[in-house]
Amino acid sequence: MSKVDPLFETCLRLGDTALVLGQRLAEWSSKAPTVELDIALSNHALDMIGQAQLFLEYAGRVEGKGRDEDALAYHRQDFEFRNAMIAELPKGDFACTMVRQLLFATYASMFYERMTASTDADLAAIAGKAEKEMAYHARHAGEWVVRLGDGTEESHQRAQDAVNLLWPYAHELFQTDVVDQAMIETGVLPDAAAFKGEWLGEIEAVLKRATLSLPEDDWMPSGGRSGQHTEHLAYLLAEMQVLPRAYPDAKW
Amino acid sequence: MTNDAKGKGGWPLFEVFIRSKQGLSHVHAGSLHAADAKMAIENARDVYTRRNEGTSIWVVPSDAISASAPEDKGTLFDPADSKIYRHPTFYTVPDDVECL
Numbered sequence: 001m002s003k004v005d006p007l008f009e010t011c012l013r014l015g016d017t018a019l020v021l022g023q024r025l026a027e028w029s030s031k032a033p034t035v036e037l038d039i040a041l042s043n044h045a046l047d048m049i050g051q052a053q054l055f056l057e058y059a060g061r062v063e064g065k066g067r068d069e070d071a072l073a074y075h076r077q078d079f080e081f082r083n084a085m086i087a088e089l090p091k092g093d094f095a096c097t098m099v100r101q102l103l104f105a106t107y108a109s110m111f112y113e114r115m116t117a118s119t120d121a122d123l124a125a126i127a128g129k130a131e132k133e134m135a136y137h138a139r140h141a142g143e144w145v146v147r148l149g150d151g152t153e154e155s156h157q158r159a160q161d162a163v164n165l166l167w168p169y170a171h172e173l174f175q176t177d178v179v180d181q182a183m184i185e186t187g188v189l190p191d192a193a194a195f196k197g198e199w200l201g202e203i204e205a206v207l208k209r210a211t212l213s214l215p216e217d218d219w220m221p222s223g224g225r226s227g228q229h230t231e232h233l234a235y236l237l238a239e240m241q242v243l244p245r246a247y248p249d250a251k252w
Numbered sequence: 253m254t255n256d257a258k259g260k261g262g263w264p265l266f267e268v269f270i271r272s273k274q275g276l277s278h279v280h281a282g283s284l285h286a287a288d289a290k291m292a293i294e295n296a297r298d299v300y301t302r303r304n305e306g307t308s309i310w311v312v313p314s315d316a317i318s319a320s321a322p323e324d325k326g327t328l329f330d331p332a333d334s335k336i337y338r339h340p341t342f343y344t345v346p347d348d349v350e351c352l
Contacts, residue, residue, distance in 0.1 A: 039299050136297075143290065143294065
């Protein structure tokens with residue numbers, strides 16, 4: 001890629017993060033601890049995939065090469081995906097899924113809340129829909145993190161392990177590069193760094209109720225948003241993309 | 253809590269009532285298992301309002317509901333039969349009155 005269109009890149013980052021996290025949540029379908037949670041997690045997966053559809057449809061229009069949301073979702077390879085790495089990590093146990101959902105959805109609800117004031121009308125409109133969905137995911141996950149952390153010895157340990165595993169990956173959500181800077185300067189995107197303190201406050205409040213603690217800040221991997229991923233993404237995409245790749249004209 | 257009101261995970265059963273829009277009553281939608289009332293409301297939101305059915309949710313522990321006995325059906329309800337004068341069918345209702 002010789003010259004990157006920052007708006008196209010931004011739409012991919014937002015859309016891919018939603019898509020990949022939606023795919024991870026969908027892995028719980030028929031496997032959740034209770035039937036009520038099965039429905040809840042499937043609903044949440046569909047919320048994410050719905051957001052992804054909107055972002056990627058817009059990405060296709062911005063790019064102007066005739067690719068629609070399906071082309072972008074199903075016919076790109078892992079190094080072309082621009083999702084944050086926290087979205088692609090394996091779903092793990094239920095505690096891991098809930099802790100990730102807490103970390104991500106709390107961030108995303110704050111991000112989209114600010115993005116409703118975007119100078120880009122399409123992104124502002126998508127944010128208006130996504131904001132409420134993410135606020136609910138954060139609330140739902142927060143309740144579960146408290147129950148697990150302040151639950152049995154085993155649930156506490158699993159929740160703490162999940163926090164320790166996922167915490168380093170949360171920082172990527174707040175990092176900005178030249179693409180983000182260009183978008184922030186033109187008022188298209190909010191500056192995530194500006195609300196990191198508020199986000200941290202909310203996370204710490206939930207973890208305190210859950211009797212969980214944050215690990216020391218140490219290793220902070222990043223790169224997913226510029227196409228450098230963990231080994232987990234390719235497997236996720238292989239499963240997600242197999243049908244449209246094997247049967248390109250399939251309709252469903 | 254009676255045993256049959258508890259699910260596989262030992263969670264009690266709740267009855268869910270949904271109000272579909274302002275001005276209407278909460279209507280029984282079904283039941284679900286949850287550890288407590290707060291979780292029951294979240295579960296109800298995800299199970300019973302996902303197709304835009306609700307503006308308000310009530311949850312009630314199932315064992316807090318007292319029900320009439322099926323064998324009392326005759327005693328309780330049959331006396332209301334053939335008392336057509338209790339139905340306001342002898343009034344003429346103007347065509348444009350909808351909510352009656």
